[in-house]
Amino acid sequence: MEAYSHPSKNYIDPRFSSGWSETKSLFSKKSLKKYLMPSGALVTSKTQDVSNAPIVGDDKIGVLLLNLGGPETLEDVQPFLFNLFADPDIIRLPRLFRFLQKPLAQFISVLRAPKSKEGYASIGGGSPLRRITDAQAKELKKFLWEKNVPAKVYVGMRYWHPFTEEAIEQIKRDGITKLVVLPLYPQFSISTSGSSLRLLESIFREDEYLVNMQHTVIPSWYQREGYIKAMADLIEKELRNFEFCEQVMIFFSAHGVPLAYVEEAGDPYKAEMEECVDLIMEELEKRKINNAYTLAYQSRVGPVEWLKPYTDETIIELGQKGVKSLLAVPISFVSEHIETLEEIDVEYKELALKSGIEKWGRVPALGCEPTFISDLADAVIESLPYVGAMAVSNLEARQSLVPLGSVEELLAAYDSQRRELPAPVTVWEWGWTKSAETWNGRAAMLAVLVLLVLEVTTGEGFLHQWGVLPLFR
Ligand SMILES: C=CC1=C(C)c2cc3[nH]c(cc4nc(cc5[nH]c(cc1n2)c(C)c5CCC(=O)O)C(CCC(=O)O)=C4C)c(C)c3C=C
Numbered sequence: 001m002e003a004y005s006h007p008s009k010n011y012i013d014p015r016f017s018s019g020w021s022e023t024k025s026l027f028s029k030k031s032l033k034k035y036l037m038p039s040g041a042l043v044t045s046k047t048q049d050v051s052n053a054p055i056v057g058d059d060k061i062g063v064l065l066l067n068l069g070g071p072e073t074l075e076d077v078q079p080f081l082f083n084l085f086a087d088p089d090i091i092r093l094p095r096l097f098r099f100l101q102k103p104l105a106q107f108i109s110v111l112r113a114p115k116s117k118e119g120y121a122s123i124g125g126g127s128p129l130r131r132i133t134d135a136q137a138k139e140l141k142k143f144l145w146e147k148n149v150p151a152k153v154y155v156g157m158r159y160w161h162p163f164t165e166e167a168i169e170q171i172k173r174d175g176i177t178k179l180v181v182l183p184l185y186p187q188f189s190i191s192t193s194g195s196s197l198r199l200l201e202s203i204f205r206e207d208e209y210l211v212n213m214q215h216t217v218i219p220s221w222y223q224r225e226g227y228i229k230a231m232a233d234l235i236e237k238e239l240r241n242f243e244f245c246e247q248v249m250i251f252f253s254a255h256g257v258p259l260a261y262v263e264e265a266g267d268p269y270k271a272e273m274e275e276c277v278d279l280i281m282e283e284l285e286k287r288k289i290n291n292a293y294t295l296a297y298q299s300r301v302g303p304v305e306w307l308k309p310y311t312d313e314t315i316i317e318l319g320q321k322g323v324k325s326l327l328a329v330p331i332s333f334v335s336e337h338i339e340t341l342e343e344i345d346v347e348y349k350e351l352a353l354k355s356g357i358e359k360w361g362r363v364p365a366l367g368c369e370p371t372f373i374s375d376l377a378d379a380v381i382e383s384l385p386y387v388g389a390m391a392v393s394n395l396e397a398r399q400s401l402v403p404l405g406s407v408e409e410l411l412a413a414y415d416s417q418r419r420e421l422p423a424p425v426t427v428w429e430w431g432w433t434k435s436a437e438t439w440n441g442r443a444a445m446l447a448v449l450v451l452l453v454l455e456v457t458t459g460e461g462f463l464h465q466w467g468v469l470p471l472f473r
Pocket residue numbers: 068069070071084090112115116119127128129185189191192255256257258269301332333336337338339471
């Protein structure tokens with residue numbers, strides 16, 4: 001497997017950044033302003049007819065927060081799940097069977113809905129994600145204005161309201177001229193930020209206004225000092241609730257992804273997660289906190305292998321080894337959601353207590369912690385598109401947000417080493433050639449439909465074998 005060369009120390013990954021989406025010729029000398037960048041770099045903008053959006057010089061600054069979205073009521077659960085499973089970055093079908101993506105999503109979402117509904121019912125009848133993300137957007141806006149960047153902040157969810165498309169429409173209506181795209185996931189994964197960016201790319205590609213808007217994407221930000229400090233603050237605070245705080249095992253529980261994402265598709269998620277944990281522990285050590293710690297991956301579904309070690313198995317092992325106090329730290333996500341409120345607080349806590357762990361604690365998600373949001377504001381300011389060596393032509397900008405095309409092409413473009421390979425990478429090819437697809441397409445379609453019917457009636461078949469169906473019960 002080729003290593004994914006994600007330059008995680010950089011805030012702006014040039015592969016995600018358009019720099020400028022306007023040519024220099026669009027700028028009059030008069031509109032050049034010294035502006036924002038700590039380096040004193042010049043920022044220019046095209047004079048526009050401004051209406052209600054904040055203005056810096058001639059610019060209207062926007063920040064687009066990308067997040068997953070969650071069902072707000074129990075009625076929303078099944079259609080929310082449909083949107084999730086219809087995403088090829090979540091359920092990856094062989095190329096030949098892509099036409100089944102939506103029927104399969106419908107099928108799986110209906111199967112999964114009762115279990116999911118139970119979970120959402122137990123946390124108050126819906127996901128708190130929209131409310132918390134809106135509050136984060138409001139706070140971010142406040143910090144940006146305090147730091148003299150009068151920006152508008154938008155929320156674009158991947159699978160539920162307010163959808164990314166709605167946010168983009170508002171951005172256009174507001175006449176935003178500079179946009180910073182900020183996924184609310186600290187670490188990059190194909191299944192989260194990658195999926196949202198791929199959607200955004202397809203929206204940008206189709207739209208003349210957006211092609212001409214300057215934008216920068218911050219692909220991941222787990223390494224930022226403010227985020228690390230904010231996480232360390234929360235851990236330090238929770239540790240104090242234990243009687244013998246130095247004996248507490250700090251248990252980082254990250255959301256899992258299927259192992260193949262990392263090992264075959266080059267997802268940088270695991271590497272970023274491990275580095276993130278190291279950075280938090282280094283920060284704690286500076287504060288003379290030297291507790292034992294471990295990292296495990298939660299929320300695995302189905303028989304396919306996900307990133308290991310698994311949270312549930314690790315909890316049992318720790319209990320067997322005689323660990324008595326555990327502090328769970330959710331680390332993939334900055335809001336409370338079903339997997340913190342239900343999976344960690346109820347299921348894993350119960351498992352821990354059964355496994356011999358006597359004292360249990362959980363660090364809250366960051367939410368609107370001022371150190372954290374203030375740092376996000378700094379990240380935005382540092383990432384604002386500005387004039388400089390990054391100037392690119394409109395043509396280049398069309399390809400710049402995320403690489404265009406299918407998942408394979410996207411991943412191939414993420415991985416520079418893979419692009420250099422002489423032959424196309426076959427990892428996700430599943431052994432079908434283009435001509436075979438053409439010749440066998442109709443026959444295969446028929447066969448698949450027959451198999452699908454058999455699968456449903458017998459409870460066994462190819463979807464179970466791929467680990468697709470049993471996941472969602
Ligand atoms: C089956 C594939 C899934 C992958 C891969 C996955 C990755 C992933 N997810 C999050 C964060 C969230 N996931 C949420 C909901 C959710 N995710 C999946 C499946 C996968 N996630 C399902 C089926 C659901 C629906 C809930 C359920 O039925 O269990 C949410 C929203 C939670 C809420 O409160 O609404 C979040 C957040 C991350 C960070 C991640 C990979 C890194």
